[in-house]
Amino acid sequence: MRTLDAGTSRTGRRERLQDVKKPFEQIVDEHGPTVLRVCRAVLGPADAEDAWAETFLSALKAYPDLDPAANVEAWLVTIAHRRAIDVKRAETRRAVPVARVPDARPSRDLTDDDDVQDLWRALEALPAKQRQTVAYHHIAGFSHREVAEIVGGSEAAARRSSADGIANLRRTLTNAHEEREPRP
Amino acid sequence: MNTTSQPDKADLFTPLQGTDDDRRRLHRRLVDAAEAEGVLDVAYRTVDTAVGPLLLAATDRGLVRVAYARQDHEAVLQTLSTKVSPRVLHGGSRLDHAAREIEEYFAGRRQTFDLPLDLRLATGFRLGVLQHLPTIGYGRTESYSQVATAAGSPRAVRAVGTACATNPLPVVVPCHRVVRSDGSLGEYAGGAEAKRTLLTLEGAAA
Numbered sequence: 001m002r003t004l005d006a007g008t009s010r011t012g013r014r015e016r017l018q019d020v021k022k023p024f025e026q027i028v029d030e031h032g033p034t035v036l037r038v039c040r041a042v043l044g045p046a047d048a049e050d051a052w053a054e055t056f057l058s059a060l061k062a063y064p065d066l067d068p069a070a071n072v073e074a075w076l077v078t079i080a081h082r083r084a085i086d087v088k089r090a091e092t093r094r095a096v097p098v099a100r101v102p103d104a105r106p107s108r109d110l111t112d113d114d115d116v117q118d119l120w121r122a123l124e125a126l127p128a129k130q131r132q133t134v135a136y137h138h139i140a141g142f143s144h145r146e147v148a149e150i151v152g153g154s155e156a157a158a159r160r161s162s163a164d165g166i167a168n169l170r171r172t173l174t175n176a177h178e179e180r181e182p183r184p
Numbered sequence: 185m186n187t188t189s190q191p192d193k194a195d196l197f198t199p200l201q202g203t204d205d206d207r208r209r210l211h212r213r214l215v216d217a218a219e220a221e222g223v224l225d226v227a228y229r230t231v232d233t234a235v236g237p238l239l240l241a242a243t244d245r246g247l248v249r250v251a252y253a254r255q256d257h258e259a260v261l262q263t264l265s266t267k268v269s270p271r272v273l274h275g276g277s278r279l280d281h282a283a284r285e286i287e288e289y290f291a292g293r294r295q296t297f298d299l300p301l302d303l304r305l306a307t308g309f310r311l312g313v314l315q316h317l318p319t320i321g322y323g324r325t326e327s328y329s330q331v332a333t334a335a336g337s338p339r340a341v342r343a344v345g346t347a348c349a350t351n352p353l354p355v356v357v358p359c360h361r362v363v364r365s366d367g368s369l370g371e372y373a374g375g376a377e378a379k380r381t382l383l384t385l386e387g388a389a390a
Contacts, residue, residue: 020262020265020266021265021266021270022262022265022270023226023261023262023264023265023270023272023273024265024270024271024272024273025228025261025272025273025274028211028214028273032202032207032210032211033201033202033207036200036202036206036207036210037197037200037201037202040200041197041200049206049209049210049213052210053210053213053214053217056210056214057214057217057218057221057223060214060218060223060224060271060273061221061223063270063271064269064270064271113199115199116199119196119197119199119200138196138197139197139200166196169196170196173196
């Protein structure tokens with residue numbers, strides 16, 4: 001019964017519609033899965049969960065000040081993109097030349113399967129820019145113009161990078177698959 | 185070329201999909217971090233009771249909202265987001281104490297609530313009424329006009345009805361113990377049936 005709820009009092013109705021902000025729980029629910037896939041694509045399974053958690057924590061902090069008209073998913077992916085760059089920088093600083101095999105933290109189904117292993121290796125082999133543009137365009141579903149806003153550079157460059165990335169992924173995956181199961 | 189070695193773009197990234205376990209683990213991690221850093225402004229959860237699922241929400245000051253299903257939990261959360269803060273998350277440990285006391289109450293093992301309350305959603309006369317209600321003991325009732333007198337405005341009987349109907353903390357702040365002078369139950373935020381259930385549980389003449 002809305003009329004019994006304190007929130008639909010006279011003062012509540014006077015608030016402008018664009019000032020109404022969803023509870024953050026709904027933001028996590030709606031965008032959490034996509035942001036996780038993006039983080040995994042850009043960082044691999046080991047670092048993705050840290051990036052996801054840091055992204056949503058800093059989004060939660062900033063959420064009350066977010067422009068109510070903002071594209072929330074683009075905002076989240078932009079934060080995730082910056083977290084990802086931070087993670088990469090920290091890795092470079094550590095500069096320990098260890099083979100980067102996904103660690104044991106994420107669930108088994110991410111690492112057990114050969115096809116999944118192939119995908120991680122293929123993603124890892126991509127130049128960073130291609131990895132990002134592929135994730136933001138093909139997973140998050142942003143236009144090339146939006147992707148360019150996140151990664152910098154022109155729309156045409158973002159389009160090219162994403163197309164090259166997909167072509168590279170396909171080639172690597174096909175090779176990996178045929179190595180394991182040679183066609184007769 | 186078979187489909188395994190040349191997947192569609194849509195299928196290509198399917199392995200990156202999180203499982204329900206991943207989602208739960210990450211959500212818990214977010215809630216814990218938000219609590220630790222003091223940016224979880226409103227935590228909520230639902231408890232199943234004899235009067236249906238009750239939504240409980242708390243700020244760092246205390247329990248701020250209890251809502252019946254018929255009050256539309258989604259709408260109530262939206263109201264909290266607008267009126268208190270949009271930093272609203274499900275879960276966390278903040279409501280453990282309140283949930284336990286409510287379960288004890290419905291099991292007949294608790295007669296008074298010992299919980300910090302955040303009454304920021306009520307103001308003025310309504311707040312005065314809510315502050316009086318806990319003085320009506322378990323299993324007892326008062327009429328709307330008795331409450332009006334106790335709240336300092338003997339003629340504001342109708343306003344007492346409004347204060348009860350808009351009580352942000354039903355069950356815990358016992359507006360169900362306010363009945364009509366003729367002994368009939370009167371209205372209730374959770375519906376007449378819920379009011380009867382609570383008064384029967386408390387053994388009040390209903």
